[in-house]
Amino acid sequence: MNRATLGLQGLQLILCVAAAPLLIGWVGLCRAWFANRSGAGVLQPYRVLKKLFAKTPVVAHDASPLFLATPYIIFAATALAGASVPMISAARPLTDAADVITLAGLFILTRIFTALAAMDIGTAFGSMGARREMLVGFLAEPALLMVLFTPALISHSTSLTVIVQHLTASSPILYPSMAFAAAAYVMVLLAENGRIPIDNPGTHLELTMIHEALNLEYSGRYLALIEWTTAMKLFVYMSIGVALFIPWGIPRHGGLAHLPWALVLFCAKLCIGGIALAFLETILAKMRLFRVPEFLGTAFMLAVLGLLLRFLLRR
Amino acid sequence: MPPFTQVINMLAALFLLVAFAMLSQRRIVNLINLYAIQGLILALSISVVAYGTHQNHLYWSAALNGLLKVCVVPVLLHRLVRTLKVAWDPESLVRIPTVMLLGLALVIFAFHVSLPIAGLARTVNHDTLGVALASIFLSFLMMILRTTAISQVIGFLALENGLIFAATSVTYGMPMVIELGIALDVIVGVLIFGVFSFHIRAQFDSLDLRHMERRDE
């Protein structure tokens, strides 16, 4: 671990934290274009964050310290997850700390704290949101783990660095099991980040949505942190998808020489990913809540099938 | 692995993915679109096999399959659906997670069955035989579990897709005569299905097969 890799790690962390609202803005803009509207601009989330930070937070009388600490905890956990995913370089000091299972564990941590904080105030919306959030979570996390296991089995390692290095190795090989894993991953991404068809990120109706019910009692800087965390979560998920399924272009070893090209390529991939996400959100309709377990069950089965195919097609 | 086999394997995986997607679909319109995608994958795989083994007659087969299964048949089916006003969801008889589990079990079984066959012949691409067999089983399962006549027809067509996929990618080629024979069988079958669909609807005012079953009691 030398200065270069440490610097690279810090740069990636800052990139994840700073550029996440930009991604949300880009997806929102693409959705507006697809719906034949002129959107609010790609910097809109930053304006929202600035507005929220500047406001006085109003908190319920009987909110416990857990409620007040949760935004910081989930912000830190998601930022750590972002720092562990190979974005602009495959080899970083934090790869030793966290592999794919730890990544899934960090997401579980975020989800549990969000649900607990929602239940803290004791309104009907809070417990309803917590219940729905855990429902989505308990099916989506196994599916995510299965999707992550497929490249782990291919590369004989659960470390994301090794996976990326293996997948970008000499000759590009098409892995059929990754096709299934990719389909399952898209479904899991939609579910975990609360995009259509699971949840509509553009509305603020609490009764039909999940994410709004969880944030109902937060305001001011706490709400700003939570919104930022949501943006970072999408950013991290898309980077994981890029690292697993279109890894070509990520430098295998750290080094400032490859940095500009890697940065440009990464931004390009995320832009295309944002357009694809906006397209998916436009053509799909939000499904009824009791269909969500079926949706996630299908994702789980697809991921398991991908895992099976790994054995059945590659002797 | 040589790139040719890799591409065939990838197309086989996509074929299986589409078969699974058809299994978990609720709407007939989506089923028809998925069938068109499956036909496209089939045509692509036949072209790849033709390119890899330098058998030019397979190009004709690919073109024929592509034309029929991606253009003609889906358009006809869409028109049929519009005429029959079949706008409701085809409800499966069994819940979707159970269906997916059954599908998973069938895939494992298909590979179990194809294991000894691979040991027999040298030219057989063992992996894709398993996949093709699995997609045949899945289309059969779809036919069993559906309650509308049209979706059963689509299941039958998907079955035929699987057969042709098995024949071309596993043995790298199929005599044209056999393929034309299969195609003729399918055309006749679809014609009969179409005629029957009109008759059933005229008789029962609905294409739901449960009405027909109840009638017999």
Add this chain to the structure above:
Amino acid sequence: MSMSVGVPLELATGILVLWFLWAPVSLLGTRFPHLVRGFFPISAGAAFTLSIAGFMALTHAPMTMTLPLGLPSLPFHLRLDPLSGFFLILFGATTCAIALYLTGYRHREGYPVELRIGFSFHILLASIVLIFLADDVYVFMLSWELMAVSSYFLVVTDHHTEVVRKAGFLYLLIEHIGALAIMVAFAIMRAHASQGVGMGYTFHALHKATLSVDQAGLVFFLMLLGFGAKAGLLPLHVWLPEAHPVAPSPVSALLSSVLLKLGIYGLLRVLFDLLPAPMGWWGLVALVLGLVTALFGAIASAVQNDMKRLLAYSSVENIGLITAGLGLALLFMAHDMRTLAALALAATLYHCINHAFFKGLLFLGAGSVLHATGERHIGRLGGLIRRMPLTALLMLVGTLALAGVPPLNGFVSEWLLLQAFLGATAFSQPYLNMGVPLGAALIALVAGLAAYVMVKFYGIIFLGRPRESTLQNAVDAGPWERAGMAVLAALCVALGLLPTTVMHLLHPTIAFLMGAHAPQALHLTPGLLIAPLAVRDATYLPMAVLGVMTLIGVVAFVAVRRLFLRRMRRARPWNCGYPVLSAQMQDSAEGFGQPIQHIFATFLRLRRVVPVPEDAAPFYESVVEDPLWYVLYLPIMRAVGKVSVAAGLLRHRKIAIYLLYSFVTLIALLVFAS
């Protein structure tokens, strides 16, 4: 007393004797209550010393001792080897915390439970130590029975209530079915032990016994049945959700943390130490049984509304995970993949000690809540984080540990288990190759369900608004109780942040279990990074996770404060502008578990009382029951009933008929003898 006795074994035996001697003295509880209560901290100290002895035993060669107690030609053999040492550490640490808790525990006002249980408690502790130290069948079965009986008396402390008596009876019944199976299995092994009549019953002799494949299989099956009944594997788990809720909370904690591990200890001792090399199907059976148990336990715990029943089913789930790891290790050993077997064993042992700590913590906390509020039903609790802040904090640690969240200890053992599953791609059989990653899928599903259950448990009890008005009288736990819980919480955190230390400790036990051909061990890294197989394959550094998270959190906090300081303002909850806010608007316990109940309806059995619209006093009740009762137990009971009714036909009131029976038997014997 014979030779080669080391200090640890003497220490352990001494503590054993101390507890046996103290137990009758504590019968004087009513006369000298302070004396009895004051002994509990001494017990805690003794338990701590026991775990030190266990530590020492890990690095020592196995020590033996023969005591001339027991029958004239059957002396007691005792042995302290690394496996016993590991379980002594587990037992010692947990019991230390529980004994500390017991010092300050008051069951109900004016109901001195710790005086009532003083006798049975110490006998139980002594018998558990004796089980771990046993080196022959005689001592083992004797202490097993002692443990069963003393724990029965502990469970039925509240014997005035009928539910408690029935639960205790069920516990004792299944316990004895298991003990019978174990005894028969030991008898089979003894029959084939080569040494003479006197010494053929030592474990050493059994280790050398030659069994045919079928006999070994039968022994495996009986041992799995017997020890599985103790550990709580399906289908003999039904005593767990009945016995845990009715026992006093510290006893439930001991039951869940330590007594269930006795079953695991027995399985490890028999399958790895006493029996010859395992067959492939043993591992597969144990693995499948463990996975099914884990899934069932997780689903059942999600729909429970009684605090302790929820934790009991959660114990079933964790025991299932431990057994799955054990089965995986057996499978790997049968296929001669020794490094992976060591990894699977490491995961199993780590999860054993993790579960002991966090489940003990959760039960102790549940005991504090029960004492403070008098409620066991979750749906009548709520908002306790404001009345009992320290208990809530310690319970949060336990909840997160059970949910398997980094950087606590539950995550480390799950990580190891998943790594073991993922490494299983080198089997020669294709079905095993495919099946084992499917097992990993099931474990991921179980982990997801565990997180759901823990959010339900913690959220409904501690968060939100109090659902009953009596809850505002709740007070926090006393200092002794907090001390006990804090010990376990600190251990949870320590085991989560220092996995390499734990791996170094586990290594002698794993080497001992793997036998003579111990593998070139798991890659034991110095420092804080755990990398069991190879650094390239998989690594985890919990200190870095915690450190970076804290750093980012602090930086965010400071930055936000400096740039945008706005004083926080307190107000009524927003509640979407709705003016009325009552505690009944929150989710009830049944409501929070309803999605799981709906999805997994086939695994459960639901009894519902639904009101009709015209009801003047509508009443809704839904009770979720264990389907195994109706599938397995009730049919067996009915069959037994039918057989006994049929046998009753032999009874008549007439004396002449009985004389006829004797006469006919005599004639028949004479006919057959001639």
